[in-house]
Amino acid sequence: MKKKVFILALIILVVGFGAYKYIYQNHRDIASEEANFTTTVQDVFKSFTANDSLANAKYLDKTVAVRGKISNIDSENKIITVDEKLSARFSDRLPEKIKIQDSINLKGRLVGFDDLLEEIQLDQCTVVE
Template structure:
């Protein structure tokens, strides 16, 4: 009887230990810092868009979840983002509206999250401005 109790307590203790390790790894792991990562590729907004229009599957494999640096003209300013060349929708983590003006050229860096078939736009998030 005493041996069964020790085995059950040991199993409970091991289960709690494993659960706490999994919890710690899942919720306290270091997050990706896109702003400080080096861009995997640097190209124009037009070039990125053409890659997705030509072959979405190939472009997705090449650019998805990659940090890309883009240059292009601001064609629209949204709540917390901009649209480059009417083709690339860029979302910033911080407020940038006072520093961007429609019609100006800009360079940005962010994570490519893919192509939106409905809007026919490439989406970039966690973007930051690249200052010359």
């Protein structure tokens, strides 16, 4: 009887440990990942307006490097708007010495396309030199 209880406890312990490791995985570090795509804001925007299902399959939850011109800076919320079509949210503080109309190369995770605002959304952004 003690042997069955020991085996059952061991199985529960192994399953519990496996579940814990699965649930509490490490988060992605977008800044250190290699970009899946390197493109312009206009090209990504054209993909989403042409066929959002195909564009979602291609870009969604992928690391994307994009380039364009800064059209708005929201320092309080750590958001930069690029080419009036991309909203880039930074995890940390915004880069210093950036101005509206500066060209910028960003890398981040594409989280979606807002049909209402017609805006591509990136998060966990970093500036690529």
